[in-house]
Amino acid sequence: MARAIFCYNVFGRKTLVRANPHLLEINARLWINRLRKKYSQNVTFATIPEEELLIIKHLGFDAVWLMGVWQTSPASRKKAREIEGITEAGKKACIDFSMDDIGGSPYAIYDYKLDKNLGGEGEIRTLKERFNALNISFFLDFVANHFSIDSPHLKEDPDCFVLCGPGTAAQNQDLFALLPEMQKFVAYGRDPNFPPWTDTAQLNYFNPKTIDKMLKIMSRISELCDGFRCDMVMLTLPDVYASTWGWVLEKEGSADCGRNLWKEGVDAIKRKNPDFMFLAEVYWGLEWRLQQMGFDYTYDKIIYDRLKFMSPMDIRGHLRAERIYQKRSARFIDNHDEEPSVSSFGREKSQAAAVVIATIKGLRFFYDLQIDGVERKIPIQLERGEFAVNIEVRKFYEKLLKIVDHPAFHGGEWHLVDAYSAFQNDKTYYNILSWRWTQRRTLKIVVVNYSSIVSSALLDVKIRSQNDEIILFEEMSDRFISFKKEDISRGLKVENMQPYSFLIYDFAF
Helix, strand or coil: CCCCCCCCCCCCCCCCCCCCCCEEEEEHHHHHHHHHHCCCCCCCHHHHCCCHHHHHCCCCCEEEEECCCCEEEEEEEEHHCCCHHHHHHHHCCCCCCCCCHHHHCCCEEEEEECCCCCCCCCHHHHHHHHHHCCCEEEEEEEEEEEEECCCHHHCCCHEEEEEECCCHHCCCHHHHEEECCCCEEEEECCCCCCCEEEEEEECCCCHHHHHHHHHHHHHHCCCCCCEEECCCCCCCCCCHHHHHHHHHHHHHHCCCCCHHHHHHHHHHEEEEEHCEEECCCCCCCCHHHHHHHCCCECCCCHHHHHHHHHHHHHHHCCCCCCCCHHEEEEECCCCCCCCCCHHHHHHHHHHHHHHHHHCCCEEEEHHHHCCCCCCCCCCEECCCCCCCCCHHHHHHHHHHHHCCCCCCHHHHHEEEEEEEECCCCCCHHEEEEEEEEEECCEEEEEEEECCCCCEEEECCCCCCCCCCCEEECCCCEEEEEEHHHHHHHHCEEEEEECCCEEEEEEEEC
């Protein structure tokens, strides 16, 4: 077994994950079916060939999030097969597509047991142990807001769900489903800004029994992994929840119990296992609140939106945020929810954006289909697909991940670099993003022209050297570039950088 190399996380606790770790999201059902085609139809979690795990290890990933491992819902599967867009996506992904390739949503969880199509009881723990032997932490989904509409939990504990009578349901027909055996209506799970998820049943967090139930589930499945990726966390924060569902529950005679699932759950699990990690999918400016509550990392949708839609100045402004907030932000340009960056950003811009998120502070979060350069969004209900790997995109990510695996990008000191005009009356320096990492005698300088025009800048970087000639190694192009010491005494000048181009300089002093 490989010897674990321990680092310290943002709270100073011993963990297998280093600072600014790299996380890979893998669509579990697509992955296992690709492996079955490659090796044998008998492949399950316990028998995944070691060479497949080593590929992940050699890419430098510290953690893997296996998305969609839990038991899926027959009702969700039936609904998915009625959605034309999912069927069309399946036909494009599979030459021999059949309706059997469409399953239920991984987020309409029937029960927290390994889906039988992925393996037998105990195989999650086996796979976790195999990843841990390679010093890779293992994350699983936890969905607190709802279960599937046909989950056994709804029959076992109906009072743990949002129920109402026919009067309330009749006034809000799109929000409720009839439970004939109970003569009651159950609310669909929902984000208040979007239509409800009609394959789910909404949990009732005014009821303390619900919190106790979910804390018990959380504790049990925490034994099977090293961390949770927690789905849509803000929906179950007490004030958000009350604003979404209080009107129904109060009408039915319920009052807010005054408890907070996340505060209790995070505290309880970290008391039991201080190294356990929580990653929150969260929006609406609530990231800092969850970090204060004990979440190790929170989604940084702000950097995603600024990289996709806004200017370099807006991106730079976000990178001036509080340092602890940045260390605990999960940076991404792809995941299963977003349109693929290679197509939605465009290839050149997506690669520049990838350099940004791979070289700033925080959790650097990648998606397996992103690294393969898959250009169309794959519905999460699709369980099988044949996706051509874009070799150029794959090589780009392999190179980038190798470069940022260097200890300086993890244990070093990060500083934003100011950019100034390289020439009189030249304003293109506004387009240049730059920062540096320093560790012992190593200096890394990252420069990105995050614009569609040729740009230049003078960077406020002082490079110390006893020699009259300073040689920098540009890692993406494998080039040595020499400068006279006096020419960079005022700073490092980058001239005529092409649109969405980037430089990663290495210097040993």
